[in-house]
Amino acid sequence: MAGFYQELRDAIAADTPVALATVVAGGQVGAKLLVYEDGRRSGSLGDAALDEQVAADALAMLAEGRSETRTYQSGDETPAEVYIESYLPPRRMVIVGAVHTAIPLEKFARELGYYTIVVDAREFFATRERFPDAHELIVAWPDEALSRLPLGPQTDIVLLSHDPKFEDPALEVALRSRAGYIGAMGSKKTSAERNERLRAAGFTDEQIARIHGPIGIDIGARSPEEIAISILAEIIAVRRGRDPRRGGRGLRPAKADPVDAAGERGA
Amino acid sequence: MRDILPTIEQWRTEGEEIALATVVRASGSSPRPVGAKLAVTASGRMAGSVSGGCVEGAVFETAREVLASGQPRLVRYGISDEMAWDVGLSCGGVIDVFIEKLL
Secondary structure, eight states: OTTHHHHHHHHHHTTOOEEEEEEEESSSTTOEEEEETTSOEEEEOSOHHHHHHHHHHHHHHHHHTOOEEEEEOOTTSOOEEEEEEEEOOOOEEEEESOOTTHHHHHHHHHHTTOEEEEEESOTTTSOTTTOTTOSEEEESOHHHHHHHSOOOTTEEEEEOOOOHHHHHHHHHHHHHSOOSEEEEOOOHHHHHHHHHHHHHTTOOHHHHTTEEOSOSOOSOOOSHHHHHHHHHHHHHHHHTTBOGGGTTOBSSOOOSOOSBTTTBSOO | OTTTHHHHHHHHHTTOOEEEEEEEEEESSOSSOTTOEEEEETTSOEEEOSSSSSSHHHHHHHHHHHHHHOOOEEEEEETTSTTHHHHOOTTOOEEEEEEEEOO
């Protein structure tokens, strides 16, 4: 498996999705095969037929961000146990509104492995002094900034600006995206009023139901740090298929989802 | 992996020999999921984890054997293991850990 670490490390550093298959028992233990999204491969598990089967499974698992050990039987030989691990780029968190709560939220999200993007139209809010380590700091109208960002299932959007002037147009962009999570700060009353405005703008109840607002799970949070934790706790619950609004009981089985925001399971 | 990558990179620049332990199967209420990793150097440094701390000591020993022999190992830890009293998972889970030398 000479050089595999190097190649894996380079793929991770370049945010290139890749699956790494390793024979862990039976067959040529330790042999490795790297499989990229486009089907490109590198290495071998020591058996061409096994490589084919594993590469096909690895592609499917990579698409879902799954990692597991599977058993492969070929002929009369001892079955080979192959561990396939998906490496996806980190999840992204877009924080709209560079307000006080955004500071601990960005920091804790980064701690969880997120790639963080902070957006605010007000340049005295979105400063490097306030967000020294955010991966991206964008000074622009939130709806324009969101329109330019890739907002797929691996992206979570948190709106903290609390001001309809900034927030409504941004929410409209968010609702039209496939973002994994959409949450908006505000009391029950302002959330209800916002939903009413979105309904008037033509969004369906089903679309509006994607918005988590009031944002966060109720842990009695008060300080910006505590609120950030309640928001992140909610996002984790949603990603694992739990509905925190129902006492944390699962409504559906946890989706095949990378275990942590760093785009991989556990590690 | 991503979280221990900077540490591994640092070790490599220092010329350390490194073994990587990965949870490749987990059942029951195991504390860390499949994919969890622990890196160990021949000189005795550690980064990451494969459990809540219950089996790291045993994995550490095996990892150093793997570094010495160059032969990867697949080891099962858990209550069904004969060594349960020594290195079992208190939570009742079972994990399979693959330990290999990083090349």
